Each structure stands twice: as structure tokens, then as C-alpha cells.
Amino acid sequence: MLNDIYNKRIIELAGNIPRLGRLPDPDASATAHSKLCGSTVKVDLKMTGDTVTDFAHDVKACALGQASSSIMASRVVGSTASELRELRETVRKMLKENGAPPEGKWEEIKFLEPVRDYKARHASTLLTFDAVVDAIGQIEAKAKQPAAAQG
DSSP, rough: HHHHHHHHHHHHHHHSSSBBBBBBBSSSEEEEEEETTEEEEEEEEEEETTTTEEEEEEEEEOOOHHHHHHHHHHOTOBBHHHHHHHHHHHHHHHSSOHHHHOOOGGGGGGGOOOGGGGGGOOOOHHHHHHHHHHHHHHHHHHHHOOHHHOO
């Protein structure tokens, strides 16, 4: 039932999104957009080495996109690139392949588990994860360029 995906915790998360706004000097910015529902999430990311040191985002999304963005923003600083890539894959599998939700510091994603039954809602739920992984890829690509090319 549709009410299951808009449970009390999802509404609470959607209504209390931390780190809203933009960073003045991000190492990378990325946007993820769902054509199906029109939701958009823009993220700004700063990293030192393999670890996220700062994060901000602009979230124009439905309650599910807002809730997943809220979870991301509250836990992303201090996370590593590999952890965040693994997280995106775990959430994708949770929604699309009946996989288990993540555990540990990301366990709150379990509240998004009922979304798996509503394929049309998957894209908006995954926006923040896709945008963060995109930004990480940009930062890693810049780091591999010779110093002169980074200009």
C-alpha cells in the first residue's frame, strides 16, 4: 500500500534535511534528475584523499528523495569513496533485487525498503546516491590529471 512508503519516519526525515544549500568551493558538484517525477538533487562535495570532508545539497524532490537525501547528508561526512559506492549499490539492490538494506551507520535506509514495491519511485529514492557517486568520480578524475592540466 502506498501509505507504507510514506511512513512516519520518512515524513520526519523529509521534513528535517541537514546541510541544505551549496558549498562555496566544492571539489565537485553533481546533479541527478528523475525524468519520471521531476525530482532533482544537486550535491557539492569536498574530499581529502578518499574521505568526504564537507557536503551540501539542493534538494527539489518528493518526500522519498528528500528522505534519502536527509539520510545521506546526516552521515556522508567521514565516509570513504568505496563506502559510498558500495552504499549506492546496496540501496539499488534493496529496491530492484529484493536485497537487504544496509546496516551500521546507514541502517536508517531500512525505512525506504517499502519503496521496492513501487518501481516508479525508485529513481527519486536513488538520486542522492547517484549524485554523490558522480561527484566522487569527478574528484578522482581530477586527481589523476597532471597538475598542469588541472589549471
